[in-house]
Amino acid sequence: MSITDPENTIVFDIDTTDPATSGKVTIRLRPDLAPQHVERIKALVREGFYDGTPFHRVIEGFMAQGGDPTGTGMGGSDKPDLKAEFTNTPFKRGTVGMARAMDPDSANSQFFICFTDCPFLDGQYTVWGEVVDGMDVIDALPRGEPVPNPGRIVKAWVATDAS
Structure with missing residues (x-):
């Protein structure tokens, strides 16, 4: 897979708890839809904020x-919560959408990736990206609410910064 816009592409190296299904997930960011959310995600990725964090609700x-x-x-x-960009x-x-509390302007760092079409979320949550490679890794994440032994983001990076 070739990356056409490395500054607006992030990669998660994910440990699903099974070496056979762990791997990289590539997400194309959508600054055209949610410029403030994309800037926040890139800033957090560059700070290493997501490194080691679990997928706590699957x-x-x-x-x-x-x-x-x-x-x-x-x-x-x-960082302060973000205003909705629905x-x-x-x-x-x-x-890939931004998770939030009941207040539409309460998104901060949590996000979710849809396994299937979820039209009931349309216009209610901010879309900031889409998985373009590695959806099989997301599909392999352990399930639960909370997940007893969760998969984790081992490391995240903006494609521009990859060495």
Whole structure:
């Protein structure tokens, strides 16, 4: 797979807890849809914020949620919450969206990746990316809410920064 816009591409090296299914996931960022969210994700990736964080909530037929360093679903970064950047872009398999609390303007660092089409999320959450390679790795993440032995992001990077 060739990366056409390395500054707007991130890669997660994911440990699914099974070496046979662990691997890299490439996400194309969508600054055209959510410029503030994309800037936040890139800043957190570059700070190493996501390195070692678990996929703490993984629901079969719905999505895998990560981005909380505490692994509880209650944690986030020390940066201020973001204002919603909702669009009509559909949540389909591989769409990456920003998790939030009830307040639409409460997104911070947590995100989710859809396993399947989720039209009930359309216009309710911010879309900031899409998996373009490695969806099989996401599919292999251990399930649970919370996940007893979760898969983790070992390391994350912006493609521009890869050496």
